[in-house]
Amino acid sequence: MAVVHIEKLCKTYQLGPVQLPALRDVDLEIEQGQYIAIMGPSGSGKSTLLNLLGCLDRPTSGRYWLGGKDVSTLDDNHLSLIRGKRIGFIFQSYNLIGQLNVIENIKLPMSYQGFSEERSIERAGKLATMVGLGDRFKHRPRELSGGQQQRVAIARALANDPVIILADEPTGNLDSESGAEILTILDDLHQRGKTLIIVTHDEHIGGRAERTIHLLDGRIERVEYNHRR
Amino acid sequence: MHWFSAKRTIKLGVKSLWMHRLRSTLTMLGIVFGVCSVIAMLAIGEGASREAQDAIARLGSTNLIIETVKPSDEQANSGEANTMRKYGLTYVDAESIRNTIPSVQVIVPVREIDQEARYLNRKVAIKLIGTIPWYTEVSPVRLIRGRFLSSVDLQYQLATCVIENQVARKLFAFDDPLGMDVRIYGNYYRVVGIVARLAGGQTADSFASEIAAVNGNGGGGVIGNVYIPLTTARKRFTEVKASFGGGSESIEKVELQKIVVKVDSTEQVLPMRNILNTLLGRIHDKQDYNIVVPLELLRQAARTKQIFSIVLGSIAAISLLVGGIGIMNIMLATVSERTREIGIRRALGARKWDIIVQFLSETLLLTLAGGILGIILGALIPFLVTYFGHMPTVITPSSLVLAFGISAVVGITFGIYPAYRAANMDPIESLRHE
Numbered sequence: 001m002a003v004v005h006i007e008k009l010c011k012t013y014q015l016g017p018v019q020l021p022a023l024r025d026v027d028l029e030i031e032q033g034q035y036i037a038i039m040g041p042s043g044s045g046k047s048t049l050l051n052l053l054g055c056l057d058r059p060t061s062g063r064y065w066l067g068g069k070d071v072s073t074l075d076d077n078h079l080s081l082i083r084g085k086r087i088g089f090i091f092q093s094y095n096l097i098g099q100l101n102v103i104e105n106i107k108l109p110m111s112y113q114g115f116s117e118e119r120s121i122e123r124a125g126k127l128a129t130m131v132g133l134g135d136r137f138k139h140r141p142r143e144l145s146g147g148q149q150q151r152v153a154i155a156r157a158l159a160n161d162p163v164i165i166l167a168d169e170p171t172g173n174l175d176s177e178s179g180a181e182i183l184t185i186l187d188d189l190h191q192r193g194k195t196l197i198i199v200t201h202d203e204h205i206g207g208r209a210e211r212t213i214h215l216l217d218g219r220i221e222r223v224e225y226n227h228r229r
Numbered sequence: 230m231h232w233f234s235a236k237r238t239i240k241l242g243v244k245s246l247w248m249h250r251l252r253s254t255l256t257m258l259g260i261v262f263g264v265c266s267v268i269a270m271l272a273i274g275e276g277a278s279r280e281a282q283d284a285i286a287r288l289g290s291t292n293l294i295i296e297t298v299k300p301s302d303e304q305a306n307s308g309e310a311n312t313m314r315k316y317g318l319t320y321v322d323a324e325s326i327r328n329t330i331p332s333v334q335v336i337v338p339v340r341e342i343d344q345e346a347r348y349l350n351r352k353v354a355i356k357l358i359g360t361i362p363w364y365t366e367v368s369p370v371r372l373i374r375g376r377f378l379s380s381v382d383l384q385y386q387l388a389t390c391v392i393e394n395q396v397a398r399k400l401f402a403f404d405d406p407l408g409m410d411v412r413i414y415g416n417y418y419r420v421v422g423i424v425a426r427l428a429g430g431q432t433a434d435s436f437a438s439e440i441a442a443v444n445g446n447g448g449g450g451v452i453g454n455v456y457i458p459l460t461t462a463r464k465r466f467t468e469v470k471a472s473f474g475g476g477s478e479s480i481e482k483v484e485l486q487k488i489v490v491k492v493d494s495t496e497q498v499l500p501m502r503n504i505l506n507t508l509l510g511r512i513h514d515k516q517d518y519n520i521v522v523p524l525e526l527l528r529q530a531a532r533t534k535q536i537f538s539i540v541l542g543s544i545a546a547i548s549l550l551v552g553g554i555g556i557m558n559i560m561l562a563t564v565s566e567r568t569r570e571i572g573i574r575r576a577l578g579a580r581k582w583d584i585i586v587q588f589l590s591e592t593l594l595l596t597l598a599g600g601i602l603g604i605i606l607g608a609l610i611p612f613l614v615t616y617f618g619h620m621p622t623v624i625t626p627s628s629l630v631l632a633f634g635i636s637a638v639v640g641i642t643f644g645i646y647p648a649y650r651a652a653n654m655d656p657i658e659s660l661r662h663e
Contacts, residue, residue, distance in 0.1 A: 056576060056656050077580050084578015095573045095660065099248050111237060112578040156577070 001068050003163055003195050004030035004053065009062035009072075011048050011218075022048040024218045025062070030164070035190045036197045037206040040215035046199050047168075049215065053197060054087050054166050055079045067163040084112050088157030092169035094149040096141040102128055102152050103137045109159040120159075127155035131185060147178030154185055158194075165189065167198045171205065183208065242591040249563075256559045257599035259552025260639065264603025264632040265610065267545035268624065271631075272611035274541050276622035278534035285530055287369040287427055288523035290495050291334075293502055295322075295488040299481075300515040313469065316517040317483040322509060326490065330504055332497060337367050339487035340462050346392075346455055347412040348400045354450040355396055357413060359462025365424075367489040375407050375422030378458050382421075386460040390418035393453035394425045411455070416465055418457060426454075498524045546635075552599075553639040560592050560647035571651050572659025581652035588651045592644025593637070600636030604629055 006028040013020040023045045030036055040046050051057040052064065055071055058079075064072040071082055088109075089095075096105045106124035107115075115123075128137060131151040141149050150170060157165050167186065171179030183205065190196055198205060206212045212224040246253040288294065297317030323338040340359035345352055362378050364370070370377075373394060382389045390411060397406045397420075410417040471480045492501050502520050509518055564571070571584055608629075611622035 051657050054576070056660075077582075080575065080578055080580040080583075083576060089576050091660070095569070095576075097570055097573060099245060108574070109577040112574075112580070112583055117237065160578070 001065070002029045003032045003034075003067055004028065004197075005063075005065040007063045009049075009052060009064060010060045011045075011052060011057070012060045022218055023052070023059075026218075026220055028213070028220070030195060030197065032195055033190070033193045034195055034211065035209045036195075037209035037212045038197065038199045038215060039201070039203075039206050039212055040221070043217075044215040045218040046215055048218075050166060050168055050197075050199050053164070054089060055082045080112075084109055085160055086163040088159070088162040088165040090150070090153050090157050090165065090167035090170045092172040094141070094146070094153045094173075096149055096152055096156075098141055101138050101140055102133055102144075105141070105152055106155045106159055109156060113160055123159065124155070127158055128152070130158075131155045145178065146174050147181055150174065150178070150182050151185065154182070154189075158189075164195045164197055167196065169200055170198065171200075171202070238586055238590050239594065241587065242594045246591060246594060252559060252563075253595060256556055257595055257602065259555040260549070260596050260599030260636050261552075261603040261606060263545065263549035263552040263639075264600050264636050265607040266548050267542075267632045267635065268604060268607025268628050269610040269614075270541040270545050271538070271628040272607075272622040272624045273614060273620065274534070274537045275625060275628075276611070276615075276620060278530060278537065279623055280621045281530045282527060282534075285523050285526045288521075288526075289367055289369075289489075289491065290524045290527060291492050291498060292367050292523055293490045293492070293498060293505065294521040294523070295490065295505065295509070296519050296521060297483055297486050298517055298519045300517045313480040313482055315482040316515060318485040318488050318518055320484055322512060322518075323485065323488050325508060325512060326488065326505065329508060330501075332492060332501070333490050334493055335363050335366050335489075335491040337361055337364050337489040337491075338459060338485050339364070339489060340459060340466075340484075341486040342462070342466050343451065344413050344455075346396065346400060348409065351400050351402075353396060353399045353452050355413075355453060355455045356451050357462065357466070358454050358456045359459040359466070360456060361459050364456065364489075367491050369427040370424045371427055373423045373425050375420070377422050377424065378456060382458040383460050386464050387458060388416060388418045388461060389421045389458065391422040391424055391456040392420055393455070394423055396453040396455060397423050399452055413455065414466070418455075424456075495524055498522055549635055549639055553596075553643040556592060556595060556639070557643035557647060560588065560644060561650065563591075564588060564647050564651040567651075568654060568659045568662040571654055572656050572662065575654075575656035576660060584652040585648045588648035589641070589644045592647070593640040596636045596640030596644075597633075600633050603636065604632055607632065 006026060009023055009026040009028075010021070011023040013022055026045075026049065038046055038049060048057075052059055055066070055074075056079075058074075059072050062072065063070060066082065067086055069082075071079065074082065097108070100108070103121060103124045106127055107120035110120035110123065125137065128134060131154050133148060133151055133155070136144065136148065141152070144152070150173075154170075157167075170186070171182055174182060186196060186198070187208065196209075198209065200206055206224075207226060210226060212226065214221045214224070295318060300316055318338075320338065323336060326333060327336050337360060342357040342359070344355055344357040346355045358364075360378070361383055362380055365372070365377050370393075375391070377391055378389065381387070390413075392400070392406060392411065400406070400411065401409065406420045406423060409420050411420060412418075468484050469480060469482045471478065473479075490501065490505065492498060499522070502522055505520055574584065574587075608624055611624055614620050615622050
């Protein structure tokens with residue numbers, strides 16, 4: 001079974017008396033190890049889809065199976081658990097916690113899963129080394145460059161070995177050089193068999209993915225397959 | 230929660246409080262002063278009431294003290310002017326009480342005369358107490374050396390005396406007073422014993438001088454008591470006292486200043502007062518006596534203490550409440566300031582419960598630290614009050630436990646709402662928060 005399986009997913013926001021449909025009948029299937037880009041103009045429903053995929057929100061109707069588990073009707077507690085265990089988030093603005101150092105930031109998702117301190121520190125160290133921050137363990141986010149901060153975020157996303165990694169404009173705040181480095185790391189993760197879903201405006205990034213999903217007005221407008229690889 | 234996650238939570242709490250040192254300290258001050266005032270007020274209140282209760286208890290809870298009271302002028306004027314006024318307790322009263330009330334255990338008549346005691350060229354103002362050997366059973370005196378008055382002294386009207394230690398110190402300095410003769414009003418009395426009034430007798434003193442003031446013989450400059458046999462006092466000192474004041478001359482005769490009655494148990498005290506009132510009311514045609522019941526004073530003191538505690542407790546509770554509200558205010562500000570952090574944590578798998586625990590433990594840490602500081606300060610203040618203000622204070626262990634408990638309760642009560650607010654923020658909104 002697919003890692004992500006979505007059937008007729010709808011999300012409607014209620015703004016006072018006005019109903020605002022953000023997603024309409026989206027069907028989507030993503031296999032293990034695929035590299036997906038979601039593109040579309042603002043207001044097309046990208047963020048809404050990302051929130052639903054990331055279990056930060058529940059659909060108005062439709063079903064969503066993540067790793068074989070129906071998560072569309074789970075309560076808040078279970079959604080938190082799913083987020084921690086099965087999803088890795090990478091944000092545009094990194095979203096690191098300023099008062100924690102690199103290692104503490106990376107092991108944050110593990111602490112909510114009840115890992116022991118030694119085990120999480122050991123794993124956080126390995127992940128930090130993997131993204132090229134082997135000499136920055138004790139640094140605070142503000143002592144790091146944007147590219148380095150985003151690497152911390154990537155390591156953090158990998159902490160609990162998630163089923164899917166969701167990246168929201170991961171290079172949006174970076175200069176082209178750092179952005180290219182981040183994209184290389186993401187490519188590398190893809191090579192290792194991780195399932196990646198990237199939301200982006202950037203055609204160039206979209207081109208790196210195996211499949212690009214174009215959204216418009218809450219619907220999938222078209223799907224592009226890149227056979228470049 | 231596992232112990233390591235509890236440890237981690239505490240570590241995180243300490244860290245984020247440390248990040249905002251000034252804010253945390255200012256927030257804590259409310260609790261510090263609240264707890265501090267609870268302890269200090271309770272200690273001062275407890276000290277004051279214990280002092281009063283001790284003083285009253287030293288008068289004896291099974292004692293009844295009948296005092297001579299100068300009857301009011303109206304009653305006095307009904308008699309002829311310029312004649313000798315005779316009032317107060319008499320030897321007949323003491324005799325009647327002994328003969329008619331069998332449940333009286335001890336009855337001690339007391340005569341008080343303001344006099345001067347002399348030894349060599351030294352002179353001190355004293356209160357001469359004429360009484361009987363059983364005085365020691367109804368009064369808080371402790372024999373230091375020698376003996377108290379005996380029945381032989383009484384029977385043969387001997388010129389013996391027992392002096393209080395402060396009198397001995399003033400009069401004899403480094404000499405041994407025992408066996409020496411003290412001159413009082415032209416007669417010599419041999420010192421047979423030295424007594425001390427029990428520790429902290431200050432209030433008993435002021436009580437005694439209050440009675441003395443009522444009796445019209447102010448105790449100014451009196452440094453202590455000298456006890457002689459009642460029979461000797463009766464023989465050598467006149468009961469008539471002339472005084473010239475307010476343009477008129479008055480001559481008074483008072484036989485006894487006090488009769489102290491002791492009963493077997495505290496239950497008998499109040500019935501005994503009624504019996505004494507009835508008996509003395511038959512003998513006396515004027516209200517020239519007053520019955521003081523230490524037990525009743527003790528009960529009154531207990532009631533006063535209760536009111537005192539309630540008032541002080543309320544003030545302290547209000548200050549703690551204010552401190553608690555301050556904490557809640559700051560925690561709400563902290564929560565909204567850290568909205569984004571909450572969003573991040575929620576996205577990374579924190580449940581609502583984890584967020585509640587995080588913020589609640591921060592509030593708790595803050596209040597408990599404030600509580601401990603408050604206890605230290607609160608224990609210091611009574612010490613300073615005692616040292617500089619010469620007021621007794623008593624810090625009871627229960628007040629420490631109470632103060633600490635209150636600060637914990639305040640922490641939980643005023644921490645719950647901010648923590649709940651934090652936990653219920655929408656993760657998506659929080660992540661977008663700048």
